[in-house]
């Protein structure tokens with residue numbers, strides 16, 4: 001039984017094309033699309049990071065984008081970086097594992113090989129165990145809240161992690177930075193991956209709370225009901 005003792009406030013944020021895609025094609029870095037975001041929207045992204053305690057992305061995004069997840073365009077403190085990786089198989093030269101400027105938490109399952117966990121710890125990464133075979137996200141939320149004092153968490157994708165966070169009812173708000181492009185592709189990652197819903201009762205309902213232009217990008221914000 002999953003008992004959520006505590007959970008930070010969670011904002012899901014994403015850059016998204018007019019056809020709902022997060023990147024150019026499967027396996028491509030979202031940094032290619034992000035280059036086309038207006039400077040004002042890029043600043044908004046970095047301001048948002050600076051206003052939050054922690055930022056989380058999935059392990060595949062780390063492998064594909066090699067993200068830094070730091071605050072760069074504005075003054076401010078970079079949030080704690082959190083990467084769920086059930087088997088602890090993040091490349092040891094990944095930018096996010098350089099903890100000289102910002103600390104990083106890698107969440108693993110109990111099934112993660114001990115030598116990989118040891119290598120991560122040797123790099124100064126905080127390794128936390130949540131779940132048996134796969135990272136248990138509600139448990140991870142509780143660990144982040146209690147052990148790392150995380151009260152506000154940003155989730156910056158990708159679609160697999162986004163789906164699991166929504167499936168577990170862990171997301172409070174969604175902010176989308178719309179890019180005026182269409183990229184197509186049936187298997188191109190979109191905002192949310194995972195399983196389809198079987199009926200309209202299972203649709204995740206949102207309430208639009210704000211929409212505004214930031215530079216040349218429309219930004220929409222939703223509350224998850």
Ligand SMILES: NC(=O)c1ccc[n+]([C@@H]2O[C@H](COP(=O)([O-])OP(=O)(O)OC[C@H]3O[C@@H](n4cnc5c(N)ncnc54)[C@H](OP(=O)(O)O)[C@@H]3O)[C@@H](O)[C@H]2O)c1
Pocket residue numbers: 013014015016021022023026027028029030031033057058059060061062064065084085086087089134135136137156157158159160161162164165189193
């Ligand atoms: N436009 C944007 O804003 C944006 C943002 C981020 C990413 N992206 C793009 O999204 C693509 C990658 O997305 P993706 O869907 O392939 O991967 P992802 O969501 O970044 O990562 C998913 C991986 O995280 C690990 N994980 C561990 N525990 C998990 C859990 N409980 N729930 C979910 N995942 C868990 C799993 O790998 P293990 O089994 O190894 O643990 C899983 O395969 C890239 O192309 C990237 O460029 C776009």
